[in-house]
Amino acid sequence: MNVKKNINKDKIGFQKWIATFGIILFIGKIIAWKLTNSDAVFSDAMESIVNVISAFMGLYSLHLAAKPKDEDHPYGHGKVEFVTSGIEGALIAIAGIMIIYEGVNSLIVGKTLNKLDWGIAIIAATAIINYLLGYISIKKGQANNSLVLISSGKHLQSDTITTLGVVISLVVVYFTKIYWLDSLVALVFGAYIIFIGYKIVRKSLSGIMDEQDPELLNQIVKILENNRHTEWIDVHNMKIQQFGSALHIDAHITLPWYYSLRDAHNEMEKVIILLAENITRKIEFNFHMDDCKPISCPVCQIKECPVREKDFVKRVTWTPDNITGVDKHSVN
Numbered sequence: 001m002n003v004k005k006n007i008n009k010d011k012i013g014f015q016k017w018i019a020t021f022g023i024i025l026f027i028g029k030i031i032a033w034k035l036t037n038s039d040a041v042f043s044d045a046m047e048s049i050v051n052v053i054s055a056f057m058g059l060y061s062l063h064l065a066a067k068p069k070d071e072d073h074p075y076g077h078g079k080v081e082f083v084t085s086g087i088e089g090a091l092i093a094i095a096g097i098m099i100i101y102e103g104v105n106s107l108i109v110g111k112t113l114n115k116l117d118w119g120i121a122i123i124a125a126t127a128i129i130n131y132l133l134g135y136i137s138i139k140k141g142q143a144n145n146s147l148v149l150i151s152s153g154k155h156l157q158s159d160t161i162t163t164l165g166v167v168i169s170l171v172v173v174y175f176t177k178i179y180w181l182d183s184l185v186a187l188v189f190g191a192y193i194i195f196i197g198y199k200i201v202r203k204s205l206s207g208i209m210d211e212q213d214p215e216l217l218n219q220i221v222k223i224l225e226n227n228r229h230t231e232w233i234d235v236h237n238m239k240i241q242q243f244g245s246a247l248h249i250d251a252h253i254t255l256p257w258y259y260s261l262r263d264a265h266n267e268m269e270k271v272i273i274l275l276a277e278n279i280t281r282k283i284e285f286n287f288h289m290d291d292c293k294p295i296s297c298p299v300c301q302i303k304e305c306p307v308r309e310k311d312f313v314k315r316v317t318w319t320p321d322n323i324t325g326v327d328k329h330s331v332n
Contacts, residue, residue, distance in 0.1 A: 014140055018152055019055035021133055025126045026052055036119035038173075039106045039186040040166040043099035044123060047159050047193060050091045055152065057084045082204045085151045089200030092155060092193055099190030106183040113182060116174040120167055127163035130156050151200050158196040162189040216240060217320045220249075223278045224271070225318045230301040231255060231267050233292050234329035235318065246282040249275070254328055257291035258307060264289050290328065298331045 026048035033041040134156030141149030169185035172178070206213075217240060224235060238251040253271060255264045272285045292300065297310035316322065316329045 014137065014149065015055065015152070018133060018137060018156070019052070021129065022048065022052040022055045025129060028122055028126050032119045032122040035115045035122075036113055036170070037111060038113050038116075038119060038166075038170065039099075039103050039111065039183045040169045040189070041119055041123060042102055043186045043189055043193075044126075044159070044163050044166050046095045046098050047092070047162060050088070050095045050155075053088075053091060057087060060084070086201050086204030088151060088155065089197045089202075089204060091197070092158075092200065093197030096190045096192075096194035096197060099186055099193065103183045103186035103190060106186075107180060111179060111183070113173060113179055116170050120170045120174065123163055123170065124167050127160050127167060130163060131160040134160060151203075154200070155196070158193065162193060165189050212324075213240065213242070214320070216247075217324070219279070220275065221318055221320050221323050223275060224323070227274055228318070229267070229270065230303075232271065233296050233300050233302075234316070235271070235323055236328060237288075237326050238323050246284065247279070248284045248286070250286045250288075251323075252288045252290050254290045254292050254296060256302065256305070257293075293328065295330045296328055299329050 026045065029041065029045040029048050032038075033045050134153045137149050137153030137156060139153075141151075141153055165185055165188070169182055173182050217238075220238075220240070224232075233254040233256070235251055235253050238249065240250075241248040253268055255267055259267070268287050268289055272287065275285075276283055294309045297305075297308055298313035299316045300308070300312060301315060302308075313331045316331075322329055
């Protein structure tokens with residue numbers, strides 16, 4: 001319990017740093033925009049507004065996700081991370097649309113830029129800070145299985161890429177005096193920002209809709225397949241739900257029908273302990289014990305089964321397809 005509290009405290013504490021730096025960097029980019037009158041710098045400043053908003057939304061979601069289960073939320077509050085991440089992605093896409101609008105308008109009307117040397121220096125400094133902050137955020141998010149920190153980190157790093165593009169465009173315009181290049185760069189990075197926003201929204205929706213995570217399922221199947229006991233005749237009808245950094249796993253396990261309730265429960269516990277020890281995320285299990293039927297005999301590996309009705313035919317390798325199927329395994 002103390003470990004969980006420390007992890008939540010660490011995530012929340014780092015999200016506060018993201019929010020604080022977001023405000024500081026936004027102010028810096030606004031100053032650079034006022035100095036230069038650059039569309040590219042404006043695009044960077046607009047994305048920083050999203051950084052600030054999403055940072056505070058992420059902070060709220062981490063506070064809420066850390067709350068324990070209650071009567072109204074029996075599975076906890078972890079799903080809020082998917083919701084806030086989706087809103088963040090939508091805000092990123094909206095920022096991209098605003099950038100494209102401003103860029104098109106400048107190409108039509110025309111614009112003169114000022115004090116580009118100052119703008120280059122300020123924007124380059126924000127790019128370095130953003131990248132380092134994003135890198136740390138992603139690493140912490142992966143370590144703690146926090147979608148909020150991961151999405152915040154990816155957003156900061158995408159902001160870094162666009163900011164570097166802005167710096168390059170300002171340098172080119174500074175030496176060539178071709179001012180329309182500034183607006184063209186804003187259009188390109190506006191489209192890129194929209195794409196990043198879409199990807200974040202897509203990932204958050206998959207979590208809300210309990211979409212299958214192939215990588216996670218493959219990991220679980222590999223653990224079970226590599227450590228299976230002969231008494232575990234099959235595992236099937238497996239479903240995995242994600243609640244923020246926590247998992248909920250439902251599954252059926254087929255065991256010899258002649259086992260006592262205590263023996264069957266002990267075997268089921270071995271499966272649960274195996275998964276809990278090999279997966280870093282917090283897991284809640286809901287396993288259903290099935291008794292074996294004659295259809296299971298051809299795949300049952302118990303050599304001295306006292307009630308076998310059919311000969312053993314072959315060992316069924318557990319795969320993501322058959323372990324998520326609703327039926328018991330058979331040779332058919």
